Amino acid sequence: MTDRIERLLKRVEEFHPGTAAELEEFRIKVLGRKGELNELMDEFKTVAPELKRELGQRLNGLKNRAQERINELKSELEAHAAGTPSATLDDMTRPGTAQPLGSRHPISLVRNEICGIFERLGYVIAEGPEIEDDWHVFSALNFPPEHPARDMQDTFFIEKDPDILLRTHTSSIQVRTMETQKPPIRVVCPGRVFRNEAISYRAHCIFHQIEGLYIDEGVSFADMKQSLLYFVQEFFGPETKIRLRPSYFPFTEPSAEMDISCNLCGGKGCNVCKHTGWLEIMGCGMVDPNVLEACGIDSNKYSGFAFGMGVERCSMLKYGVKDLRLYFENDIRFLRQFGTVI
Template structure:
């Protein structure tokens, strides 16, 4: 420790005695003291020889020494700028400084990819308001008044009697499309939705969905399966495997959850798939006949399927992002990792 103090004192006196006269001498000072192989870094290397009980004191001395060396350099920075105003040293034929370009948000990258795939399958894009009424968000979609989703613990209500709320799914956009009465219907509905949930690594009070709807004559569950299989092979590659599990949704019957083989472990088991080899990506099913009747569509003549997926979920699988909060924290260190041309 004493030898370190003595060396710092010696170098401090040397720094104070240096008075650069021009830019070349200032650069020589920078290289000698502040360069990657300079004396400041070399002195910091002596920290490893300091006893543990004295490391705090040594660290304070080293930091003060480094600040002194940097401040001395900055005090002569005008020497570097001395030629800046001399036009004879300006070469206007040189290219300009690069302009830093941003990139799209990872959620937007994935959402655009989802929409692009379904547009190639013949789906149009439909959008709707984020503040919805009860009819479009709940009642028309076969959710009765006592449905749990209507509880204020699950939904953000803006007003009541009549009820207005932040939409809980983009199915409300499907309702507005069906309300127009133009058949057949084949739409994909991307957008932000809101649910009253505690914010954590796995849940957030807002997130993004892409829901799809296809209504026409003679639409079958086979059409649903083939459409979704085409989507996942485009999104995750031709080697992906899928499975459908029976489920329940009030607006579809029959209903199913769709899983894909884990893209990380290939099905052998890992933390992403919870060692099952499968990852759930969306819910789907055949449109409930009562829902069709709500929009004056004859279920004896028309049938259809619907599906819905979370954009965050697909992004997690593609980029292995393990914390939902990262998407909304605006941390440029996180966002700069994603680049795309779309």
């Protein structure tokens, strides 16, 4: 029993709370009705009569010191909160209080990593406005007037001016780049986009895209395939494979959807890839000559390819996140997983 008393006294002397809540929790644990001191008092009733005097004095000393120590710590915390200097608080030999460090949001981490990979290939970052006009979002990209993407179900239009809208893709940045720069052009366009969609675990009305554009003389489909293969192997791992499936986009011809081998099951098949071994990550294709001509670029001399991917989609695959809404809820428990705590 003597050893238990000494160990508890040592803990009382060495305890340094960071907050008032920690101090109150410690007080209850030591001095509370069901605390350690009361446990010792109950055990004291069973000791031999010849030991009661000595152990009783030790227990009383422990109780008094514990109460004094808790009062001291309470005063220090109150003084610190009020900004009043305290001799104990100014003691440079006291152990420091660890402060958690924040980090970038997972969307920012993935966006920066993707852009960094393409920058190593010679691409530069291009940006543009989120509030756009019909020309840069649709017309210049070969969208016919009856295209469903123009419908209110997909696009947020400004009521007072139907020609003004929130951009639905970062392709508008590509149009602005082609209008102001002469080939060769090699840009990646990260940004936030908006679509009038129901929010669920796999869709949101706000999300982020990264699109790329390369225009020069003699650019081929093979150049696009090799560039995208380099990207996915840098981002998802050197064992990643790709496949291209024919698709349709108004602004590219030919167009393709690009899949990667599932990085979770290694292409063997799992619930995430629906047992196909493949995951779709982006659309791509050769820039349609009509788009080049609309932006003032000679389609007989120049050719190019474009691609676009969702940052959330890549982030979900990289980190194994299954609910898109987590990226927008600012839940500290979720975001803390991407930070560094010391």
